[in-house]
Amino acid sequence: MEMFKIIFLPDNVAVEAEPGESLLEVANRGNIHINASCGGEGVCGRCVVELREGTVQASPGLYLSDDDYQKGVRLACRAKVDGPATLFIPLESRADASFFKKAAQADEILTVEHPDPMVRQTCVILSPPSRDDNQSDLDRVSTALAELGLYDNDIDLSAMRRMPEVLRESGFKVTVSIFYELALQNPHSSAWGRIVSFDPAGSDDDFFGLAIDVGTTSVWLRLVNLATGEVLPSIGDLNGQISYGEDVISRIVYAGRKDGLKRLQTRVIDTVNRLLETYEQSYPGYRQKTFLIVVAGNTTMAHLLVGLEPKNIRLAPYVPPASTWPSLRASFLGVNVEPHTVMKVFPSVSSYVGGDIVAGVLASGLYKRPELTLFIDVGTNGEIVIGNQDWMTCAACSAGPAFEGGGVKCGMRAAPGAIENFLYEPQLKRHHLGVIGGVSPTGLCGSGLINVVAELFRGGVLDKRGRFVEGASPNVREGADGWEYLLSPAELSGGGHDVVMTEIDVENLIRAKGAMFSGYQTLVEAVGLKMDDLERVVIAGGFGRSLNLENAVTIGLLPGLPLNRFTYIGNSSLTGATLAALSGAMWRTAFEIKQKMTNFELSETPGYMDKYMASQFLPHTDEGLFKLQRGAA
C-alpha cells in the first residue's frame, strides 16, 4: 500500500500514514498530542489543525464552518489522509505541559519523622558456610531473620537468583529488603514478609518509595526516602491518555475499542516512565533503590493502569470490577523499575468515588478528627465526602467539564494563555485580565470562568439567571452562539481570534456548580444536618489551588460559611499516596476509610433533583446560603 508522509508543525515531526487514516490516529502514532476531548468521536470540535501544504480528505460540518474550512482549518479526527500533507497544530489544540513544572515548585513539601513503610530493610550478618554448617544460602538467611523475630518470609525469584552472588561479594553481610504482604480483604490479619531483594550491607542506607497520583488529566509523582522519611519535590505531566478523550467516560468508551484498553494502559505507563526518567536527572540511580510504589487514582484510572476492562463502571448499576487491588510488580505492568519494586494501588469506594478520594480523605485527616467536615474535590467528576472520625458518607456528581475549561466556547485547561484572574470595574465598565504564564490570552480555564462569572454578576453584567443584562457593558454583543462577553479581541489574543464568554458557557458553569452544591447539600440533609453544621470545608484537587474562595461563594459553588472553616489542601490524592508510601499503618487506614464510607448514588437519593433545580441560579434560589461570613466561626 502506498504510504504518505504527514508533517506536523510547529514541531516538524513527520509520520508515515496510510490513505484513509484519520489525522488524529496518525498524530497519536507519532506521539504528537492534539486535544480531543471526545476521544476522536467528532463531537467536541477541539482537535482543530490547519492544512498548510498538500491535501487531506475532509468537509465542513457541525463543528467546522465553511469559512474556517476555506481557511484550511480541519478537524484532525475527521480528516483522512489521501496524500502527503503538512499540518499546523495551533496553540489551543496543544497541551502545554510546562505549567506542571511551574506548579511543582509551589508544591508543599511534607516530612515524616518516623517512616514505617510496607517495605523494610534489615541488615543481617551471617556466619559464612563451613563444612560443619553447610545449610543452603536461603536457609541461612531465613534462620538469621527468624533470630531477629522475622518469621515466615517468602521470597521473589529475582531476589533468589541474585542471593548467592550478593552473599559472597558482601562477605555474608547483607541488607534484606522485605515487603510485608497484606491481604486483600482484611489487611490486619495476615501479614507475612516477602524478601524482594538482597544487597550488600553498606554505608548508604537510603531506600525509596514513589507516590503516584494518576489523574484523568495529569499524572504526578513524588519520591520519598523510606529510610529518613524525607519527601522530595513532586513532578507532573499530562496523562498520555488525554489524546483519547478528556474525561473518564471517553476513556472507558475508547477502552472498548480493539486494543483500546492496551493502548490506554501503555499511554499512562509511558507517562509514568517519562516522569521516572526526569527524576533520574536529580536522583541518579534512585530506581535501583526504589522498592515501593503507591498509586492513587480514580476508579477508572486504576482499572486502566492495571489493565482491567472498565466498561461496567459506566453501565447501570455502576459496578466496577474491582475496588481493591492485589500487590503488583510495577515492572510487570511495564513501569521501568526493577523487579523488586512492589506496586500498591489505593482501594476505591465505588465506580465514581475512587482511590484518589480515599487518599484525599487520608491526607485531610477527616477520618480521625472530631469536627464535621465537608471534603470536596472539584472537577469534571466532583466528589464529596462528609463525616468525621465516627462516620463518613460520600457521593460523586457529574459536574461536566466546565470546571476544567471543557464545553466552554473558548475553554482550555489551566495552562499558559488561559485567563485565570478577572477583575471588573462596574463604574468604568472595563475589566483586567490575569493570564497564566503572563502571555497573550488564548482561552478561559475553569477557575477563570468562575472568576469572570462572579465579577460580572457582582458588577451587574449578569443577572441571577446567568443572562447578560442589556446595555450593562459595551463588551456584551451578539455572536455566532448567542450573547457573549468579549474578554480579549483577536488582535490582542494568542490564538489570533476573539476570546469570549458566551451565555451558554455561563449556563454550563451554573449547571456544574449546581451539581456540586446540590450534591453536598443532599448529602448534608441525608444525614440529618444543616449546612451551617459543617465545621470544616476541605477543598482538594488541582483546581482548588487557583480557586478564588469569595467568587466560588458568589456563584453558589461553595456555601457561605466563616472563612476560617475553609482549607485548601492541593493534590490530596498525591499527599495521601505519599503518606501510605511512608507508612504501612497509613495504608491500612486507607482500607478502613474505604470500609467506613457509605456511598450515596445522588440520582437515587430523594430530593436531589429538587435541590439541583433550585441551584440553577446565581448563586441559588436561596441566597441566604451564600452570605460569606468574614468573621471566625
Place this chain on the structure above:
Amino acid sequence: MEMFKIIFLPDNVAVEAEPGESLLEVANRGNIHINASCGGEGVCGRCVVELREGTVQASPGLYLSDDDYQKGVRLACRAKVDGPATLFIPLESRADASFFKKAAQADEILTVEHPDPMVRQTCVILSPPSRDDNQSDLDRVSTALAELGLYDNDIDLSAMRRMPEVLRESGFKVTVSIFYELALQNPHSSAWGRIVSFDPAGSDDDFFGLAIDVGTTSVWLRLVNLATGEVLPSIGDLNGQISYGEDVISRIVYAGRKDGLKRLQTRVIDTVNRLLETYEQSYPGYRQKTFLIVVAGNTTMAHLLVGLEPKNIRLAPYVPPASTWPSLRASFLGVNVEPHTVMKVFPSVSSYVGGDIVAGVLASGLYKRPELTLFIDVGTNGEIVIGNQDWMTCAACSAGPAFEGGGVKCGMRAAPGAIENFLYEPQLKRHHLGVIGGVSPTGLCGSGLINVVAELFRGGVLDKRGRFVEGASPNVREGADGWEYLLSPAELSGGGHDVVMTEIDVENLIRAKGAMFSGYQTLVEAVGLKMDDLERVVIAGGFGRSLNLENAVTIGLLPGLPLNRFTYIGNSSLTGATLAALSGAMWRTAFEIKQKMTNFELSETPGYMDKYMASQFLPHTDEGLFKLQRGAA
C-alpha cells in the same frame, strides 16, 4: 561468514553451521540428541558419529583409535566443521525414548480417596448487583467467600481480568479456584488463600494437578484429578539436558558457560512441554483445568529448572543457593500451562540429598513407621536414608556412572538393545542373554552389569578381587583394554561390534557398589546400630525396578537380610510428588521430613574410607554380611 550444511543421518536433518563449531554443538542446535556423558569435554568417548560424506576437522586420540578414525568414526564433541558434511549417528550414540513408553504401562496406579490439595475449588452463588447493592465484583466475591469462612483471599491479576466476564456469563454462579499459599519456612503458620481463577460453575467438577519427577536422566509426569483423587498413568521422556552431560556435575559445569544455565533450563522445560502435549491426546483440554504442579527433583535439577546458578553445589563446603522454593507460576518459567497453574518445588536437604529423596521418603512411609528402615536410591549419585518415625539421617555417595551404564566399555542406558539379564552355566561354560526390547544386543546396562558380574562370580569366572580366573571360560580373552569377557560377537550384535565386559568395567562396578554399601554401613554405625537391625530396606529409583535382588546381594551392593525385609518402590520421587499434589497435608509433611533429616557428609565421617576400602571386593572382605537369608525375619 560462510555457513556449511551439516546433515545428520538416519533422521536426515540438516543444520547450518559455522566453520569451527563442534558437531555436538551443531547437533544440539538442531535438537538432535547425541549421547555425551561428559557434557562435551572430550573425555567420555561416547559421542561417536560416522562421517559419510564431506569433511570435518578431527584427529584420532585417546578415545578414538587410528583404525576407527580410518573407518570414518569421529567424536562429535571434538570434530569441528570445516565444510559441508553428512554424518551418521549410530545406535549406541542415540538415546532411545521408546523404553519410557513401555515402562509407563507397567507403572503402578495410586488412588487417593479424599484429596485435600493445595488448590481448592469453591462454588459461589452471588446475588447479582443492583442499584441497592453495587459493590464491586471483587468485593462481592470476597464477601461471599467470607460468609463461607474463607477470609483473606488475595487474587491474581489474570483471574481478576477474567472475573467480570465470567460472573456475567455464568449468571453470577462461579467456581473460584483458590491456592492456599504456604510460607517458606514454617508452612503451618501463615496460610492464606489466593484466588487464581474464576470459571462458570458447571456440571464438570474435575480439576487437575500434575506431579513431575525431574530426574537427571529422565522426566516423568503424572496427572491427578484433584476432585476425585484419581491418579492417571504416568508418562516419561529423556531429560532434554542429557545432551549436555549425563550427571549433575557435567550439568553444573555446563551451566557455568555463557548462556549455559538458560539453555539447560530451556531444555528441561521443553521436555516437560513435550510430555504435556502428549497427555493432551488422552485428556484433551486438561491444561485449562490444571491448577497445580508439584515438582520433585534432585538439588541440581531444581536449581536448573527454576534458573538458579548451581555452581556452589559442587564447590566446598557444598552449599546450595536454595533448599526451599517459593510458590512459582509454571507459565512464568515457560511451561505451557495457564497463568493460573501454581508450581511447588519439593524442598531438599543438602546439595546431594535433594527433593527427589524427600519425596521418596514421603512415598515410602519411612517417616511415619516405627520400623528402622534403610531407604536407598541407587544411581550415579546414590542417596541413603536411615531412620523411622522418630529420627532420620541421610547421606549421598558418588557411586559413579556404572549403575547407569556409564564408564563401562559397552555401557548404555537401560534402553532397547541393552543386555539386562544374564545366566551363566558353569558346567557348559556358556551363557544366555536377556536383551531389553528383544532385539540384538548393543551394550550392557547397569542392572545387566550387576547380573553379569554376579553370575560370573558365582560361576567361578571372576574371583573375589574382580579378576578373570585363567582358563575359566573360553569367552575370556585379552582385548584392547586388557582382559574381557565376550558377551556377544559383532556378527550377532546390534551395533556391528563385539559386546564385551572388561575387567575395568568390573572394577568400576565394584567401586560403585562399594561406595553405596560403605555409605549406608557408615550411616548405620554412626547411629550406633548394626546392619541386622534394619527391619526394612526400601529400594527406589528407575534402577530398582530391574534389579535382581540376589545378584545385588551377591556382589555386595545390598546386605544379606531376610528377603521379606526388602521392598521395591519404583519411582518414589514421582510417587511423593503425586501425594503432595493430592494433599496439602502431605506437602507440609515434606517440609517436616526435610527439617528432621540429619545430613552426613560421608567424606567427613570417621571410618568411611576404611569401610570403602574393605568393600572393594566381591562381595566384601567380610563375606558374612552377604549371606542372603531366605526365611522371614
